[in-house]
Each structure stands twice: as structure tokens, then as C-alpha cells.
Amino acid sequence: MNSSALIHALIDGVLTGSVYALMATGLTLIFGVMDIINIAQGILVILGAYLSYALSVHWGIDPFVGLLITIPTLFVVGIVIEWAFIRRLKGPEKTAMSILVTYAVSLLIEGALNMIFTVNNVQIQTWYVNRSFEIFGIWIPYIYVFGFILAAVLLSALYYILYRTRFGASVRASLADQTAAALVGIDVRRVSTICFGIGVAVTAAGGMIYGATNAFNASSSYDLISRLLIIIVLGGMGSLGGALVAGMAMVTIEDIVAVAWSPVWSTMSFFLVLVLVLLVRPQGLFGKQSARTA
């Protein structure tokens, strides 16, 4: 086994994993605050990728600069989805129903994307997408470094909002107990709507990086959503830190096993870790033991 290849796989895993963590953060935030499992998160990532692609191809806007447009756009998309579909879900079956409703939303968006962009695979192309730089004999792709920095900035911003602002306090109170939060005067519905918007908005960034590192079409969302769900289950549903750790762990484990052993076992090895963790901690790495009932 080549130690250089292992280090390379470790670096790849951490850099790529951070982007998956960013995408999964939106999913776990939405679940944490609203008890909604947003199956549409995968297709929203692809929508973010298509928006960056369209801005880049038609207006020549750099994908990173384009985030100034795509993040607010997807925030609004999230608000509209919450208003049109999610808000109407109530009662004890809310979480289960959310899977069906958001799956329907996912199919609607997939159909619309297929009509607009066709099913042809596309990829965001810009100067740094295929380039890399060398450190100690290891080539590091710019796009993964930029993606890592972007994920770090956005996750830090999210952390700041959640832990250093009044709105963040409302979110955390809602995360802990929606009924108690409402009793102390927090507008839980407003908090939920904004959280859904934020959860969807982060897909713009994740989608842009995904679109620059993969050829994609609307169907790519199916591979993505399964991975994102696995990340938040491992990290603990509702835990932002858990999503970060699990996202990095997933890709790093897969990459190291692929290089050190064989790609055949890469996916399986991660699932093995997942099963072992869930046997010891059914609530995931950072999930709370007591299930919320609100």
C-alpha cells in the first residue's frame, strides 16, 4: 500500500466530504426544526447546479460569483415550497407524510428540469474545474479546495446565525421543543419557514460544487438524496455538527478503502461503519437520545 496514495485519499475525502456535509446540513436543519424529511433536497441540489450552469453558460458569470444570485433564489424557492406544501402538514403523521409530499415536490422539479434542460448530461466548466496544484508530490484540485473553503464559510455563517443571533436562539429553542418555544412567545411558524428557506438555500452552494465535479442531469438527484439521508442518520438527525462529521467520514472512509483495499468494498465499508455506530448509538453520532414528540 502506497502511503502517498493514502494521504491523497484522506485529503480527497475531507475536501469532498465537506461539500456533502454542506448539502446535508440543510436537510438536517429542516428535520431538526420542523420534523420534515425533505426528500426534495437532492433535486434542489441539482436545481442549484443547473442555475449555476445556466448563469455560467448564458451570461458568463463565474459559478462562485453566481452564488450571490443562486443562494437568494433558492432561499425564495424554499419559502415557496414551505408555504405551498409543507405548512399544510399537521398531526402525528406529519413526518411520514412529509416524505411523500417532498417526494412529489421532487418529481415536479425533476420534470420541470427535464423539460427545460433535457435529460442530456452537462457539467459546469470554468478554468479551475480541471486544474490542480502540487504539494509534496500530491496534486490537489482547485475545485475541491474552493469547495472546502466555501463549505467552511457557509457552515461558519450558519453556526454564527444559530449561536450568536436572536433568530438563532429562536431556532435552537424550536429545535429543543416547539411547544415550549411557542409558549415563550417564539413565532415557531416563522422560524420554520425561514429555516426551510435556509435549508434549501445551502443547496445552491452544494449544487454548484457538485455540478463542477460531476456530469449531471435531473436524475442525478436520486444518487444524491440517498447519500444525504445516510449522512444525517449517521451524524444524528437534527445535528448540524453531526452532518459535518458524518459527511467527511462517509467520503473519507470510502476513499481510503477504495485505495487501500478495493473500490468494491468502499461503499459497503461505510455502511458497515453506519450499522456499527447505530448499534451503539441508535440516535446517530451527535443525535439526542430522546425523540422529539412535538
Add this chain to the structure above:
Amino acid sequence: MIKRGKFFRALGVTSVAASSMLMMATATTSGASSGTIAKGKPVTIGVSLSLSGDFSGDGLAFKQGYELWAADVNKQGGLLGHKVKLDIVSDASSPTQVVTNYQKLISSDHVNLTFGPFSSLLTLPAAKAVSRYGYAMVEGAGGAPSVFQAGLTNVFDVELPVIGWMLPYAHWMASLPKSQRPKTAAYVTSNDPFTQPQIPVVEKILKKAGIKTVYNSVFPAEVTDFTAIADAVAASKAQAVIIGSNGIPIISGFMQAFEQAHYNPKNIVATGGPDQGSQFIKAVGVKNANGIMVPDTWYGLSSNPQSKKMVAEYVKQYGGTPSGVSADVAEAYAVGQVMANAVKATKGFDNSKIIKYLHSGVTIKSVLGTEKFNKLGESFSATAFTFQWQNGKFLQVNPTSDPNSVKVLYPKPVWGK
């Protein structure tokens, strides 16, 4: 003595089972032996295609091919005087949905004939389901050994079985002068029934030619990030890379990672993806596509008169250029041609007669060339070609003995040149 509750439960289960068997028997009867259609009624052909999901690009190309064939047949008065009506449903690239679709098409929609779905992954379960009703399944994208090893007698594949696709490439590589021939090769493939069987065939020939295997690995179809695997291939420093990819995302993922790793092998061939014309170029760029090779059994500039006619019609209807027409379109069109030939020869729509006829060793001309099925439903009459992207053009490069083949661009230019 059976208790009352248990008795009714048992009665219920028995009734459901009996009804199912009756429905199956009815469907089988109507499918296998009816053979005639009332005057003025159309002949309905059931098809399940991947109109969304992983194979949606190929699925839509197949849909175009089937529809083009149906339009041509209807212009000429239909099949035995009956207009052709296609009943196309989407399976979302799912091997379970495809089974449900064909069961519904036959037992509920009562289609007269069936055409195959896209990819070996879906063709095998589909052919098994259709077989239970006694229907023939003529298909154009199920050439994996697993399809023919299932003991089915109703499946007929109009394309060359996949194990033969890479032969021209492997023979060309092995025939290179020793000084030019790569010394090492890396093999990496998705565990897909279309891609995986092609790899050992190439490896065997290249090994015999003295090309050493320095990397050989299979990865699960679920993998979406190819960076680590591509880096491992790059670390092997193989001079030739053979990639078992079933579409653009895999091959473009490897190409991007190779370029990022500054790894420039002398030759790269992929089992699928580069054959998808402008889609491939859009994903990887014209310069990076330069020198990438791919096998196929048909191409838009084929000199086959039937193929030329179909390509002209396709371009007129859908636009584009002859060289940009996907082989999927031709494969689907050929499925229709084979079925039409069988219907005319058997003078009806009796699936059992159609199956018997196609197993009789008859030779049928199609846009792909000549079709002649063996007892497993394989057609080895078709020819395999290798194509290569050269300065934005998709060109036939082997068999080298074919007058339409141009010189292979070898070694492959470095990335971006």
C-alpha cells in the same frame, strides 16, 4: 378441523391465488395464441423505457428510434394492414418497475407485441416477466451474457453481444509494433452487466500481447465520486486505461480526475459515454475529448442503405447531423424491423409463431446490418467498430481493415491539447 376465521382466510388466499393464475392464463392465452387483430384495429406494441433516472438519455434515444420506425411502418400502411400504436411507459431506470410495467402492458393493456427496454440491467427482468406470458421480446440493448444465460427462449437481441464489442480495439492494440505498444494497462469498471463482461475479453488479448496489468478493479454502480479510484489508477502509471463505464458521468468523472492528477496515459477507451455525441463534448470539452475511444456496433455515417435512409429521416425530424445520431436510435429501429419481418413471415401476431420463426436461423436485414439469431437469441452477425474523438469529430478507427476507418490518434494528446 379448521377454525372459521382460518377457513375464510385460507379461502381468501386461495381465491386470490386462483384469480391470479386465471388472469395469467388468460393473458398467456391472449398473448401466445390469439395472433389475429380485428380489421381496422391497430396493433399495439408495449414498451417500457427509462424516460427518467440513470438511463434517461439512452431511454429517450430509444423512444425516438421506436417512434421513427412506427411512423415509417404506418406510412406504408402498417403491419399486415394494422396501424402500429406504441404503448410506451416509463420505468425510471428501475429493474423492479420494468417488471411491473410489462406485467401491466400485457395483462391489463393487452398489448399484442412487446419491444425491449434499455440496458441489460433492465432487459433481463423484463424478458423473464414477458416470458411468463409467452410473449417474444425483441430488444436492442440487452447484450450482456447474463441475459442469454437465463435460459429464456423468447429474447432476441439485435445488437452484437457485449463480449464482442471491444474485440476490434483489443486486436488493434495488440497489433501495434512492440516499440509503440503500451507496456502496462489499467482496467477499472462499474459492476454493471453491460460493462463488466467486456473487460476480461480485452485483458486476455492484451496480456497475450505482453501488456502487463498493473491495476484491475470493479467499483459499485452507486459510486458517484471517482476521484479516489482515478487517483489509484493514476498511481499505477498504466500506459493504457480501459474504463467500464455505462454513461457520461463515469467517464467524465475519471477524465476530470486524471487531468487533475496530471496523468496522461497513451490511450483511454471507455465502454460507454463517449458515444453520446454532443452530450459527451458538453460534459468534458472538445479538447479533452481528443483521443478518447469507445466501441459500438453502429454509427451515423454507416454505408448500409437502410441505415442511410433512417439517418436522413431522423435528421429531418429531430435535427442534428448524421454523425451525431445515437446508436440507441438505430438499435431501437432495428428491433422494429426484426419484429415487422417476423410478423409478415408468420402472417400474424402470434407470439409463439414469432419466437419459433426468429429461432429458425432466418437472416433479416436491418439498419444495423444482418440479424441471425442463435438458440440463445444472440445475433453475432453484427460488426463491432471502435470510434475515436479527433479534433471534435467522432470517427471510426477500427477495424483497421474497414475502408471507412481512419488512422487512430495514438498516443492520445495530453489533456486540453
